[in-house]
Amino acid sequence: MDKVAIELTVNGRARQALVAPRVLLSDFIRQQLALPGTHVGCEHGVCGSCNVLVNGVAVRSCLMFAVQLDGAELTTVEGFGGADTLHPIQEAFWEEHGLQCGFCTPGMLAAASELLAQTPDPTEAEIREAIAGNLCRCTGYQYIIEAIRSAARKLREARVETTEPV
Amino acid sequence: MSSHLKSNVIPPSRQREKPRAGLTWIGQSIKRVEDPRILTGKGGYIDDVVVAGMAQAAMVSSPHAHARIVSIDTSKAKEVPGVIGVYTGADLATVVDPCPSFASPPVPQHAMAIDKVRHVGEVVAAVVAEDRYIAEDAAALVEVEWEVLPANVDIEASLEATGDAVLHPDDRKSNCALDESFAFGPVEADFAAADRVITRRLRWNRSSAQAIETCGVVAQWDAFKGGYTIHANTNFYSFIPFVIGGSLRVSPGELKMIPVLTGGSFGSKVFIHKIIILTAGLARLAGVPVKYIEDRLEHFTNSDSHGSDRLYDCELAVMEDGSFKSMRFTVLDDYGAYLQFGVGTHGNAMAQVTGPYRIGSFGMRVIAVLTNKCQQGPYRGFGSEVTNWVMERMVDAAAEELGRDPLELREQNMIQPDEFPYMIPTGNIYDSGNFQEVLGQAREMFDLDTWRAKVRAARAEGRCVGVGVATCMERSVYGPTEWWSLNNRETPGFTLTSTPEGISARIDPSGKLFVTLNSCMVGNSPETVVTQILAERLTVDPADVVINYADSQTGFNGVGPQGSRFTAMVAGACVTASIRLEEKLKRFGAHMLQRRPEDVELRGGMVAVKGLKDQEKSFAEIALTSSFFRLSFPDGEEFDSGMETTAVYDHPLSTDPHPEREHLGIFYPIVGHICHMVAVEVDPETGKVEILDYAAVHDNGTIVNPRTLGGQVWGGTANGIGTTLSEQFVYDADGQFTNPNFAEFAMPTAHEMPTNFKLGHVETPSPYTEYGIKGGGEGGRLGAPSALTSAIEDALRDRGVKIAALPVTPPILRGLIRDADAAAVAAE
Amino acid sequence: MKPAAFEYHRPDDLPSALALLRAHEDASVLAGGQSLVPMMNYRLAQPDHLVDINRIDELDFIRAESAVIVIGALARHRTIQSSPLIAERLPMVAHAYEWIAHAAVRNRGTLCGNLCHADPASEMPALMQVLEAEMVLARADGTRRVPAVEFFTGTYETARAAGEMLTEVRIPTPPAGSGWGFEEVSMRKGDFAWAAVGCQLRIDNGALVDVRMAAAGVGDCALRLRGIEAALEGEPPSADLFAQAAHDAAEALDPPDTAAVSADYRRDLVRALAPRALTAAVARAE
Ligand SMILES: Cc1cc2nc3c(=O)[nH]c(=O)nc-3n(C[C@H](O)[C@H](O)[C@H](O)COP(=O)(O)OP(=O)(O)OC[C@H]3O[C@@H](n4cnc5c(N)ncnc54)[C@H](O)[C@@H]3O)c2cc1C
Numbered sequence A: 001m002d003k004v005a006i007e008l009t010v011n012g013r014a015r016q017a018l019v020a021p022r023v024l025l026s027d028f029i030r031q032q033l034a035l036p037g038t039h040v041g042c043e044h045g046v047c048g049s050c051n052v053l054v055n056g057v058a059v060r061s062c063l064m065f066a067v068q069l070d071g072a073e074l075t076t077v078e079g080f081g082g083a084d085t086l087h088p089i090q091e092a093f094w095e096e097h098g099l100q101c102g103f104c105t106p107g108m109l110a111a112a113s114e115l116l117a118q119t120p121d122p123t124e125a126e127i128r129e130a131i132a133g134n135l136c137r138c139t140g141y142q143y144i145i146e147a148i149r150s151a152a153r154k155l156r157e158a159r160v161e162t163t164e165p166v
Numbered sequence B: 001m002s003s004h005l006k007s008n009v010i011p012p013s014r015q016r017e018k019p020r021a022g023l024t025w026i027g028q029s030i031k032r033v034e035d036p037r038i039l040t041g042k043g044g045y046i047d048d049v050v051v052a053g054m055a056q057a058a059m060v061s062s063p064h065a066h067a068r069i070v071s072i073d074t075s076k077a078k079e080v081p082g083v084i085g086v087y088t089g090a091d092l093a094t095v096v097d098p099c100p101s102f103a104s105p106p107v108p109q110h111a112m113a114i115d116k117v118r119h120v121g122e123v124v125a126a127v128v129a130e131d132r133y134i135a136e137d138a139a140a141l142v143e144v145e146w147e148v149l150p151a152n153v154d155i156e157a158s159l160e161a162t163g164d165a166v167l168h169p170d171d172r173k174s175n176c177a178l179d180e181s182f183a184f185g186p187v188e189a190d191f192a193a194a195d196r197v198i199t200r201r202l203r204w205n206r207s208s209a210q211a212i213e214t215c216g217v218v219a220q221w222d223a224f225k226g227g228y229t230i231h232a233n234t235n236f237y238s239f240i241p242f243v244i245g246g247s248l249r250v251s252p253g254e255l256k257m258i259p260v261l262t263g264g265s266f267g268s269k270v271f272i273h274k275i276i277i278l279t280a281g282l283a284r285l286a287g288v289p290v291k292y293i294e295d296r297l298e299h300f301t302n303s304d305s306h307g308s309d310r311l312y313d314c315e316l317a318v319m320e321d322g323s324f325k326s327m328r329f330t331v332l333d334d335y336g337a338y339l340q341f342g343v344g345t346h347g348n349a350m351a352q353v354t355g356p357y358r359i360g361s362f363g364m365r366v367i368a369v370l371t372n373k374c375q376q377g378p379y380r381g382f383g384s385e386v387t388n389w390v391m392e393r394m395v396d397a398a399a400e401e402l403g404r405d406p407l408e409l410r411e412q413n414m415i416q417p418d419e420f421p422y423m424i425p426t427g428n429i430y431d432s433g434n435f436q437e438v439l440g441q442a443r444e445m446f447d448l449d450t451w452r453a454k455v456r457a458a459r460a461e462g463r464c465v466g467v468g469v470a471t472c473m474e475r476s477v478y479g480p481t482e483w484w485s486l487n488n489r490e491t492p493g494f495t496l497t498s499t500p501e502g503i504s505a506r507i508d509p510s511g512k513l514f515v516t517l518n519s520c521m522v523g524n525s526p527e528t529v530v531t532q533i534l535a536e537r538l539t540v541d542p543a544d545v546v547i548n549y550a551d552s553q554t555g556f557n558g559v560g561p562q563g564s565r566f567t568a569m570v571a572g573a574c575v576t577a578s579i580r581l582e583e584k585l586k587r588f589g590a591h592m593l594q595r596r597p598e599d600v601e602l603r604g605g606m607v608a609v610k611g612l613k614d615q616e617k618s619f620a621e622i623a624l625t626s627s628f629f630r631l632s633f634p635d636g637e638e639f640d641s642g643m644e645t646t647a648v649y650d651h652p653l654s655t656d657p658h659p660e661r662e663h664l665g666i667f668y669p670i671v672g673h674i675c676h677m678v679a680v681e682v683d684p685e686t687g688k689v690e691i692l693d694y695a696a697v698h699d700n701g702t703i704v705n706p707r708t709l710g711g712q713v714w715g716g717t718a719n720g721i722g723t724t725l726s727e728q729f730v731y732d733a734d735g736q737f738t739n740p741n742f743a744e745f746a747m748p749t750a751h752e753m754p755t756n757f758k759l760g761h762v763e764t765p766s767p768y769t770e771y772g773i774k775g776g777g778e779g780g781r782l783g784a785p786s787a788l789t790s791a792i793e794d795a796l797r798d799r800g801v802k803i804a805a806l807p808v809t810p811p812i813l814r815g816l817i818r819d820a821d822a823a824a825v826a827a828e
Numbered sequence C: 001m002k003p004a005a006f007e008y009h010r011p012d013d014l015p016s017a018l019a020l021l022r023a024h025e026d027a028s029v030l031a032g033g034q035s036l037v038p039m040m041n042y043r044l045a046q047p048d049h050l051v052d053i054n055r056i057d058e059l060d061f062i063r064a065e066s067a068v069i070v071i072g073a074l075a076r077h078r079t080i081q082s083s084p085l086i087a088e089r090l091p092m093v094a095h096a097y098e099w100i101a102h103a104a105v106r107n108r109g110t111l112c113g114n115l116c117h118a119d120p121a122s123e124m125p126a127l128m129q130v131l132e133a134e135m136v137l138a139r140a141d142g143t144r145r146v147p148a149v150e151f152f153t154g155t156y157e158t159a160r161a162a163g164e165m166l167t168e169v170r171i172p173t174p175p176a177g178s179g180w181g182f183e184e185v186s187m188r189k190g191d192f193a194w195a196a197v198g199c200q201l202r203i204d205n206g207a208l209v210d211v212r213m214a215a216a217g218v219g220d221c222a223l224r225l226r227g228i229e230a231a232l233e234g235e236p237p238s239a240d241l242f243a244q245a246a247h248d249a250a251e252a253l254d255p256p257d258t259a260a261v262s263a264d265y266r267r268d269l270v271r272a273l274a275p276r277a278l279t280a281a282v283a284r285a286e
């Protein structure tokens, strides 16, 4: 089948690509965009390790085709922050030991960032619900939940700081 | 101590660093060294490895549990544009030999089936193509003609199979791979002297670790050098070349294994030698580098890592006063179609088979059964999780039959704090412990007395609420005799007795401490613990420790993260390295300070004169001078340039098995203890179990990093909750694996975990390891199944439900309740 | 697990989409992809043509037309779940969404795609029967309306013909004073149902009227539980009545019987869940 030309924004940068229609978004991200932070654990939509943000919304990248991203804004874990510029959610995961093998982590970060964008001060039940679609075999979730709670605090404080008159 | 143990003499301790208060880095929950790169998507997992000209492989797998391959037609597949080659088992056999096996005599296995398949998912052909999409297109076009054979699914029936139903008729007349009996101590006499024998038939069903990352390999064949370069997410990369070189027809010198960050193992990626051999062979046949990453379906059906699948007929000999005298069982274990590790999972269980209790003798008959399922491999506990559950089930059964409180009965039989080191009937020792303190803390955290009152009140309202207690052992730091000690004495196989761990360390001229590990990262925290221990021992800042990983040709045999051994073992290597570096630093530093080495000490990253301030040289200065200014030092070998050492640490405490297997020697002696208490409510109409409260107290000796240990306990407990309530591989009568996907093989999500989990620690240091560290990577799964099972049974006590098999999924539990209700009606 | 090749079409309006569906007999509609793409990854589905409807903005709506709520083909689970209109007018639907998949799946998946997929263990097909919704099926040369009870015909099978698209679902708002109940058991929250029941009823002079009940997971497609409805109609609510009616309904079912989840168990679940849903509905009815 003929390849299709698409244009999209990847972590804030405009990109163009030619993709075969059947190429899954997860493979496109990992192979064509060479962004290995998005992980593939099941390819049937259950584990959530492939979660990315498309137009700010968390989705399974193994259940979308790259062609569908034409015109879209894609954020992967690489768009959160680098080693010296960790995003507050990444910081919190680091401080709270919210990861062990780290394979589920990029998907967890996407789920957490969507939650915190909508619910700045989530209850524990809301946090559980937000990450219930992300399997982690290592942590038993507790420190992930604590990390998200701490990230919420960090983000709220950052917001207060920037809105307060100087 | 029974006389059969007299010959098993406990060697003296080789501990150099005593456990003590006031350590600087050991005991701190520092942030993990590993995390920044992982958090930013730059971890470097196997599927992230890209080498020039790399092609992708896809497999053609058996749809049948047991069948003869009549013919394979690859012609259509070969015509697909983009396909580089299509290969069958016969093709592969031109470049590789059968897989290695720890079983003795081995059960032969090929990386790709030849002539016959023995389980659903076994690979019969492979396509190498430009990309995985094309490879799968072509794989779908491979035509295989099958002659279906009878499938062995049931563990007992398989033992009786004959004719075409025998899996390996050329090697064995039946599907029994091993049948060995053992008596450790006066089992017969103890049973004869017992007041009562408690008998139970117990079943532990098959599941597996299912790390979120599957197994994968990138293999390159260098035709000029005649060797392989292989990336794989095996835990055992520095050991495995020795083991698989034979299969690959190369020497370890022609085989370079490069480690990658591994997305979870829990034992499941210990070896993965089959797909390494498979992918390497494909790379050689195709003449291009090949990447093969199992998809989830392949990982379920073909990854050689299924967990224990056992049927126990167990007896506990007790006295009327409640004291335990002896235990024995016959266990059938469904190992699947092959036997890669022999009955190592039963050897492992012998480390702590009698639990935390005083039991004078123990007997066992173990029968390894072959069936048409993927073979077993390790899964968090490596067989000990099952015997922990069996022991605790038997104690609960004894309490019930004796009319005793289950907790009191446990306390009565527990080994006392002054009895350590304590040798159990199999010969293994428990190095140290204080089970009573662990229990006491759990009791307090959980508030057992309040819970018991709540249970009474809820029962009065007709609700099914119950509490369960498990007091279990967590053996750590194995010696390798567990792999072969139960084998037939005439053919024990490769009787390995070393499983060392090593590091190399170097202080470079800038003062950084460069450390090279020989074991990979699987989600444990090797870089963090090594950093903490070296920072402690050498008084350096953790920020100055730089960690790298050796490949198989540059490192020593590391064994890596398995059997909860890495932290305690690598601590030994770190101490050895530190002693040597300290000695060197002092020698050079003293010279620079114009003092004698005995007059200086390490202080805050400096060599400093004892008792004097400001008389010091930083490690950086010393390393710089020693590296670049040879003439500043005397002309002797001991002042040769460089500040580096390679340190290998052998198992701190092991002995040989008795030649007649009167005991198995000491092989897993660094033993932790755990107590889990849980309250549940069962909905008797639906069989759903809700966890109301949970407390876990673990004693893993001296803790290096409380947070990383806490994470292990949590994670292991989550695994144990899944094992108990929701995870099971379900086969139909034809041997079809009916739920090999994440939708139906139900691993706990955040919703299934208890919301008010309380975690506690007791620290009883080991007298044998450095700083008294014990392992702690498996404990959650070693305790949760027992505690939960007890709690569920307690909740349904009034309805007479007995739990003799795991898992108890809601449909299974509802079935038990339905049957018990019907029996009660019939009895009226 | 990679999908087979297909030809990709991305129409911008409904007529073009319908024309494509007419032109390609074996085309599949790609809505949220949350059921179709897993099937394609497993190669259980290998459509030659995919008609991606995600850019057809006119299908992305939830609106009230007097006493009917109309939900378009592009309305996603998440939008429906959090819609104030749905919360007010169809609270059972909003509530049941808690049991359906997870956030990221609900972000993409659509109600119409869910109904067309017709998984026998899926909740919404049962609720649409309770609510007596109508499916609006459009094709290039016209539309037709099919009541929910006739739409679901078997496992992954519906009354939708080749070339037709489900453009909207029309759900009547329950009459004032109605009560509803929804109960489900699945292995984990968010999994497909082993059994789920939904019901709606009113109480008139102390008697149950307009009782409607349906179940998922207990047949080859979602089922209206007519037996329970008939047994309850006109009767005063009571625990015994509910238990007996649920028992009789369970006996009459022929649920899927698999190695992991037996038919007996699914019957037990109907016995357990139907009375709970009814009790909740009675409590909510005014
Ligand atoms: C992890 C996971 C858990 C889930 N759990 C649940 C659950 O608990 N309960 C549940 O009900 N569902 C569950 N789902 C499925 C989910 O609800 C899907 O969103 C839904 O079934 C399909 O909707 P979709 O828009 O994604 O449809 P698609 O996947 O795009 O399409 C599904 C099918 O319908 C056809 N189709 C789609 N839209 C139309 C249309 N407008 N007209 C004609 N044909 C159309 C497609 O061709 C395809 O055959 C789960 C999914 C996942 C991945």
Ligand code: FES
Pocket (backbone or CB within 6 Å): A039, A040, A041, A042, A043, A044, A045, A046, A047, A048, A049, A050, A051, A060, A061, A062, A063
């Ligand atoms: S890989 Fe996409 S959900 Fe598992």
Ligand code: FES
Pocket (backbone or CB within 6 Å): A098, A099, A100, A101, A102, A103, A104, A105, A135, A136, A137, A138, A139, B212, B263, B264, B523
């Ligand atoms: S950290 Fe390993 S799967 Fe979550």
